[in-house]
Amino acid sequence: MLRALIYLLPLALTIYAFIDCLNTPEDEAKHLPKIAWVFIILLFWIVGPIVWLAAGKVREMPAGGRAPGEWHGGRRTRWVAPDDNPDFLKSLKDEDRKSEKDESLLKDWEADLRRREDELKRRDSGAGPEESAPPAS
Helix, strand or coil, X not given: CHHHHHHHHHHHHHHHHHHHHHHCCHHHECCCCXXXXXXXXXXXXXXXXXXXXXXXECCCCCCCCCCHHHEECCEECCCCCHHHCHHHHHHHHHHHHHHHHHHXXXXXXXXXXXXXXXXXXXXXXXXXXXXXXXXXX
8 A cells, every 4th residue: 555655646746736837827837938847747757746836836926916817818807796887787778778679669560460460351351452441650
């Protein structure tokens, strides 16, 4: 069991350091480019991962307190509640206007459909188109 641990521990350390290096943003890799760190980790099986974990990555929180998921285009994004977000409130107003337009369009379609149904009923009952009432606008 102890012999297996001698091989598994460096392997686990190498895998962890390799994945950590791949997930590290390029600007947080110290001293060398990330691709060089990947080769060091993979070529120097025990020493490479230890050097990466000790000196290859910025470990303290950078100025501004940014976390990896908060970087977008070189600036920190800030979450804003929907009721405080002017873009969201504007989109609600736009949707209200759109729904009003949709309602008026639907009413026009329904009126046109009723007019056509009445015209077809009159035509089927034998009344000619000249006897039908003019369409309401």
